[in-house]
Amino acid sequence: MKILIVGCGKIGSTLLASLTNEGHDIVAIDMDPAVITELTNIHDVMGICGNGVDSDILIEAGVKDAELFIAVTGSDEFNMLSCFIAKKLGASHTIARIRTPEYNDDSLTFMKEQLELSLSINPEFLAAQVLFNVLKSPSAVKIETFSGRHLEMVELRLKPDSIFDGVKLSELREKYKAKVLICCVKRGDDMFIPDGNFILRGNDTIGITATHAEIQKFFKAAGMLKKQARNVMLLGGSRTAVYLSEMLLSIGCNVKIIEKDLTKAKVLCETLPGAVIINGDGAQQELLVEEGIKDLDAFVSLTGADEENILISIFASSQGVPKTISKVNREELVTMAEKLGVDTVVSPKKMISDQLVSYARALQNSLGSNVETLYKLMDGDAEALEFNVVADARINGIPLKDLKLKSNILIAGIIRDSKTVIPGGNDVILAGDRVVVIAAGQKLSDLSDILK
């Protein structure tokens, strides 16, 4: 599929890398020749140096037969205009990054309609949503939801002395009486899709799928339940912080935001009347202690500097904060931060690239059982995909144990009429269901891809 990407900053280049891995033909457009040179050195893409609104440049890039056009420059207006022109020049689908809060209210629908945008993306809002989910059930490292929250996928890191150490998966369900499914395990650099005979070890990272209630039950039984965070401190008054504060305030949390810049702090105070805004430098430990870091349920650092976020989160951990979260944009720092003991690391650009990869895959396969949502799990080694099932005689109505699946594929959940089934061998998939599939080492774009 031919995809044009305008703007190759943080988000653009991450997108470019993951979409190239998917095998798409990518043309990257950026104004900075140095950026283009660097990108074409590293990735198998074509680079064009120029203005993404200029129709000459877009025509040169082949916008006419582009199936997907993505504008992710720093400016919302530029992105919208660029998408609008691309659409007029013949691009089939256009996606713009629109992140200014003023545009992201009711006017968004109107604007999307007028500009004929297929999708607008707002990385900060998406990040805030993910953070909100994690803060609601802090026991997990990462939570993804499928099909309107009917099914959750939770990532969890086991402690070295975890009570699960040495437990066989088949014994697990009986022992804790919760209907959960352990669908993937990462041990060191190796990734497993486990069966019932798999034995867990300390330090494993495990992925669990189940409904929200069952997962809470499981955590409770295992003595790992951390209660929903009520006192939350946010470091840095970024856009993400604003979105997140609004969500947290709406469920009655106490939110405290530390912002270095006085003018910015005042603006925050105006937009978020329910939150406490502190003007000060979050890197000063004394300030954090003074503001009661010891009594927090969760600490989230969202400043623009990755290193600062990581270090301050580690300090917060050492002060006994039960849940620390860092925003980290540079990929090479993500694993490092996790090793250093930050509970959860979020990377907005990674979320966006997941979202668009699934969008592209769904486009590619608009007739069959297409991809509804896609999440990369375990640092991208595995994928969780939700499919809309259409009538397909090869799959429909056949008990799962009789389906000849490829290796490293697991059917983790079936959602039928807002009821969720954690499937066993006798369950069947019917047309109209939504099915969640876990796949390692392969790229699925249709449900029938799971068959041998």
Place this chain on the structure above:
Amino acid sequence: MNRKMVFYTTGHILILEAILFMLPLLCSVIYSETSSVIAFAISAGIALGVGLIMSALSYTKNKLIFAKEGFAIVALAWLAVSAVGALPFVIGKFIPSYVDAFFETVSGFTTTGATILSGTQIEAMSKGMLFWRSFTHWIGGMGVLVFLMAILPTDSGRSIHIMRAEVPGPIVGKIVPKIRETAKILYLIYIGLTVIMVGFLLAGKMPLYDSLVHAFGTAGTGGFGIKADSVASYSPYLQWVITAFMLIFGINFNLYFLILIGKFTSAIKSRELWCFGGIVAVSIGAIAINISSIGYSISETIRHSAFQVASIISTSGFATVDMNAWPGFSKTVLLILMFIGSCAGSTAGGLKISRVMLLFKTVKADLRKMLRPRSVNVVKLEGKTVDDATIHSTSVYLITYFIIFLALILIVSIDGFDMETTLSSVTSCLNNVGPAFGKASASFSVFSDFSTLILSFAMLIGRLEIFPILLALSPATWRKK
């Protein structure tokens, strides 16, 4: 330095060469030349064996390559294919000395067309050997590694480094987003044009074997013939066909792609193309006037001057007359054309028109700057501003080119030939043209083994545009630190 990846890719190239040996082998089978069949079979076996061992020993999961690995892969692969490609000539006892055979093969792959064989020796060669000799032109023209890229899926997105190192020209870009598709399209255009040319030659009643061999030689802008007098004995029609196709293969292949996707106007607007056409027209005119006193008829004058100009500027090196007997002015014009060469992104050698254009424009901008020190100047090529880094690297290229040129002349002059012979043979080899003047005009066998080897390297340096070979020979590239 990811050495394993360098040797791994080189191993693959040798396996590919073993497969390519099958074509001349088939040719020898058809003409029932037993000794040649055996020679090709043994050579293919060696290429396959060495290639497999090399690839197996240096298999690595780390496929990451950077610019320097790109240079090293290209240099090593070209040395390896030439070294192995020379084997059939030696095993078949057609060229007894390995150094001579190496020269002949390098001359083939680099599309130079300089030969150490005399006219009678060429006509005594087996059909299979002559086929292989010209086929090396065809493979080398578009590049062996580009060929490998087109047929094998690449593991990393970084093969652009290999392509940049192998494809001639100051700026190498892709024509479609994926490098493999780019390589495929280029090869398809190349094959298509070759087939069309064979068709034209067959229409002129040239035998199929001759047509194939000459099409290979023209497509790669190489110039190995199969007769003592090159193509002089063929009909004027055939000579005109070859003239036209030599020029066609001297044009940037990206323009053919533009025409194929229907952007005819943007292809025809190419400044490099117009410049190329202008130089060709002026040179033909100048030489036609200069040789009009020799005693050719008018049509012969035009045909010979056009053929020779096309042959030299496209760096092919076919000939319809003995150029060495022409007056000094015509020979000098041809010598200058050797330096200029054809368009970037074609199969021809030389400095390349776009590089020469860029250098002239830089000089112009600098002169203007001297006159008006505060004036701001930008150099534009094909309507696009050229960044300083490209201008800088082009200037450095020219300086390095001339340093190497002078060094080569100095080394080759040890053999004690006159200035014209030494100068023209080094120019011819470094620019991958083929024919030389003076004592080397008939064959390069007059040079000593040492000079033959030096000239072989000159051809490789010229084909790969200096830096890959230079960097591969410098120890700093291979050091671990």
